[in-house]
């Protein structure tokens with residue numbers, strides 16, 4: 388694995404009604420690792436993902452990804468830089484097929500925007516490559532038999548797999564996964580975890596929000612703990628698991 392930080396945050400702040408929902412002084416995510424972001428409800432985890440991925444604007448702070456400043460950029464631009472996020476509630480489009488959902492997530496060429504009116508972005512001759520990538524992901528996530536089904540007919544778990552596959556269409560360097568295992572049955576959660584560790588082993592960097600401490604301790608290389616918008620502890624899972632403050636205050640509900 389390549390050493391070094393891929394994502395570096397400094398002084399990232401977001402206030403709602405005068406209260407700081409997020410105020411992270413400094414956070415680094417190392418290349419090729421799985422970082423779990425944990426903390427109680429309302430700690431600011433989703434808001435932090437929204438900021439870093441460009442879906443919300445910070446009130447202050449900056450961040451770099453692979454050495455490039457990304458604060459102030461659009462979600463589209465950030466995704467094109469290789470930083471892609473998923474949502475707690477999956478955003479698959481029910482009235483498109485599984486394959487169409489994947490193709491819609493294919494990257495547009497530099498300088499082009501997704502057309503709001505049309506299904507496909509302008510791919511400039513990339514269609515064959517995008518279809519090959521989609522096929523590869525369908526097989527990888529065992530969705531190939533469902534490729535022509537409407538996404539609306541999928542189970543919740545299958546939609547989670549499709550969401551992960553969509554995030555990978557653009558071959559990102561890093562994924563931000565917001566509760567990828569939430570609401571999924573234990574067997575599928577295991578399978579999702581297997582996919583995530585496999586992706587990490589292939590060099591992808593992953594940061595995910597998760598409430599289940601067994602999952603966090605089992606797969607992460609690093610754990611970052613948020614509370615009240617701040618980063619209150621971080622370290623390898625074994626250390627975080629032994630930190631009495633963290634155990635009492637933030638993991639107590641296990």
Ligand code: ATP
Nearest residue numbers: 403404408409426427428429430431432433434435
């Ligand atoms: P959970 O584990 O429940 O998903 P979280 O750690 O992701 O929680 P956030 O959803 O980021 O927490 O919320 C952090 C704080 O910011 C909360 O107090 C929340 O009420 C507030 N907040 C988030 N989004 C908004 C918004 N759009 N307007 C006002 N307040 C908001």
